[in-house]
Amino acid sequence: MASxxxxxxxxxxxxxxxxxxxxxxxQATFPTSTGGIRHSSNTSSSTSAIAYKAxxxxxxxxxxxxxxxxxxxQAAVSNIxxxxxxxxxxxxxxxxxxxxVQNEPGVLSRVSGILAARGFNIDSLVVCSTEVEDLSxxxxxxxxxxxxxxxxxxxxxxxxxxxxVLDYTNAALVQRELLLAKVxxxxxxxxxxxxxxxxxxxxxxxxNGEQDGEAFDVSLANAGEDFHPSRLAASEALRHKHEHxxxxxxxxHQFGGKVLDISTNSCIVEV
Numbered sequence: 001m002a003s004x005x006x007x008x009x010x011x012x013x014x015x016x017x018x019x020x021x022x023x024x025x026x027q028a029t030f031p032t033s034t035g036g037i038r039h040s041s042n043t044s045s046s047t048s049a050i051a052y053k054a055x056x057x058x059x060x061x062x063x064x065x066x067x068x069x070x071x072x073x074q075a076a077v078s079n080i081x082x083x084x085x086x087x088x089x090x091x092x093x094x095x096x097x098x099x100x101v102q103n104e105p106g107v108l109s110r111v112s113g114i115l116a117a118r119g120f121n122i123d124s125l126v127v128c129s130t131e132v133e134d135l136s137x138x139x140x141x142x143x144x145x146x147x148x149x150x151x152x153x154x155x156x157x158x159x160x161x162x163x164x165v166l167d168y169t170n171a172a173l174v175q176r177e178l179l180l181a182k183v184x185x186x187x188x189x190x191x192x193x194x195x196x197x198x199x200x201x202x203x204x205x206x207x208n209g210e211q212d213g214e215a216f217d218v219s220l221a222n223a224g225e226d227f228h229p230s231r232l233a234a235s236e237a238l239r240h241k242h243e244h245x246x247x248x249x250x251x252x253h254q255f256g257g258k259v260l261d262i263s264t265n266s267c268i269v270e271v
Contacts, residue, residue, distance in 0.1 A: 088145055094123075095149045096168040099138040102161040103129060110159060111138060118152050120144060135163070179257075179271045185244045186265050 124141040257271035
């Protein structure tokens with residue numbers, strides 16, 4: 001329609017009195033030299049496809065058969081059993097997912113809720129802030145089949161506060177496990193007393209239980225007469241504590257750990 005209006009409004013289109021085109025006037029008004037011709041470029045906009053589909057006549061819907069399939073119950077059940085996919089026999093492997101999430105409250109619960117809803121048992125989950133403001137990193141270790149884990153990864157990536165989820169299962173990386181141990185610095189003598197007390201509590205009571213308990217108490221008392229921290233002076237017992245703490249600190253540093261906390265009778269070691 002636009003091209004038709006352009007032709008009707010052109011000044012060079014002349015009509016003879018008889019209603020036919022005048023060839024002479026047409027040739028006179030349309031120069032033979034190519035220098036006077038201007039070529040117009042037809043550019044289509046981004047909405048041209050939408051306009052084309054709007055003007056195009058819609059096709060009629062396909063006919064639908066209202067009659068149900070004439071199958072027997074046996075044939076229907078056999079068809080369902082045949083088309084039911086068999087469970088995957090792929091082994092479950094260990095996967096490491098690295099989630100880059102927005103640093104805001106509630107992200108951890110949403111991520112763990114997605115994994116729990118899909119039946120995953122999270123082996124390890126570590127959350128820490130990064131050097132970029134408002135960005136946190138979540139390292140998730142879980143066990144499952146490759147296809148199922150990939151579906152969970154894409155579902156996590158669809159969450160609004162999640163920027164990206166990377167799978168580091170087959171990538172070269174450094175893994176480190178953390179151990180927190182509470183170590184007694186009083187020496188092995190106190191440990192033997194605690195162990196003996198524990199044995200007294202958990203030992204079964206029998207007819208000869210009293211005699212066995214008395215014999216054990218006598219042997220323990222004889223062993224304690226030789227050397228026990230309770231028989232030492234306070235200053236000497238304190239020196240023994242410092243020696244034990246020094247040895248514990250030395251061995252901890254040998255394995256790349258550190259002592260986090262020191263109390264009167266124990267210390268907490270991170271390895």
